[in-house]
Amino acid sequence: MGRGKIVIRRIDNSTSRQVTFSKRRNGIFKKAKELGILCDAEVGLVIFSSTGRLYEYASSSMKSVIDRYGRAKEEQQLVANPNSELKVSLNCDLKSCRS
Amino acid sequence: MGRGKIVIRRIDNSTSRQVTFSKRRNGIFKKAKELGILCDAEVGLVIFSSTGRLYEYASSSMKSVIDRYGRAKEEQQLVANPNSELKVSLNCDLKSCRS
């Protein structure tokens, strides 16, 4: 998206990499916000630059996103590896929640 | 970006919302991957659709991103609220790491 087409590989020149990082970081944060609003989704985005600096965006709060992520992952594990008497009822509950 | 300009507000029609969600989700994941590669950044993206389904992308692993996020947040707290004898040495260390 620009004057010339680029190949997606690490930008060697440090200055160019910083400039591109700044521009694209702004772009992806905007996209994340739009997705959250347009589609009523909960979005969490964490980015560490190559210099180690943290940038973040969450449509709600990062804590909320990470907590929910942990719970969702636990559910995935249970469904993939059912090993308790909760299997049947849990599967039913999950399926009924899906669109 | 399309046949018509849209306003960024929640899409009321459920079907349209799902379609837009699917397209934009793909788009933002692509952007996240490109940013990670081009700029040598560590990226973590978590999205919960309005139906509650989880979608995720991490340039490394989500665990790595979340762990690093937690550590970065702790550092931010320490720098913002210095309340220990570690203040001076920690500030020095952090500053020397910045570009």
Add this chain to the structure above:
DNA sequence: CGAGCTATATATAACGT
């Protein structure tokens, strides 16, 4: 440097099937 400025490359909204 960091902040704009276009020309182009991409993403995607509105339609077709």
Add this chain to the structure above:
DNA sequence: TACGTTATATATAGCTC
């Protein structure tokens, strides 16, 4: 309803200041 298509809106690469 889920997939292609394509006209348009956006993002952004390379420059300029």
